[in-house]
Amino acid sequence: MTKEPQFFKVETDGAVVIWKFHNPPKNLRNVETDNEFGDLVEAFFADPGLRVGILTSALPDVFIQHYDVSQLVNWSEALSKTGPTTQQAPSTAERPAPRGIYRLGPKPVIAAIMHGLPGVAVS
Numbered sequence: 001m002t003k004e005p006q007f008f009k010v011e012t013d014g015a016v017v018i019w020k021f022h023n024p025p026k027n028l029r030n031v032e033t034d035n036e037f038g039d040l041v042e043a044f045f046a047d048p049g050l051r052v053g054i055l056t057s058a059l060p061d062v063f064i065q066h067y068d069v070s071q072l073v074n075w076s077e078a079l080s081k082t083g084p085t086t087q088q089a090p091s092t093a094e095r096p097a098p099r100g101i102y103r104l105g106p107k108p109v110i111a112a113i114m115h116g117l118p119g120v121a122v123s
């Protein structure tokens with residue numbers, strides 16, 4: 001990844017990279033956050049000095065709420081406007097391309113959901 005991430009605070013500790021998701025106020029996923037995370041994971045898999053990736057939140061008491069429903073509504077409306085005879089879906093700029101991190105490489109990626117758990121101390 002050549003530019004500074006917009007939605008992730010990236011830290012490294014030896015062979016570990018930590019991606020802290022930061023999309024306030026609710027930490028919603030969307031096309032842009034998913035694309036950026038995919039780029040970060042691809043760079044992680046390509047770096048021989050890194051061995052483990054950890055995804056967590058930069059916001060206290062929230063991990064990732066859910067996908068931004070407004071984008072889902074927009075895709076649905078775009079699909080309904082194409083009509084029954086044109087099977088053309090919205091462009092990938094309007095909807096996310098399928099991209100699962102499990103297909104990108106052999107290194108483990110861990111989700112660390114640490115915030116807001118009663119009785120759990122986070123250092």
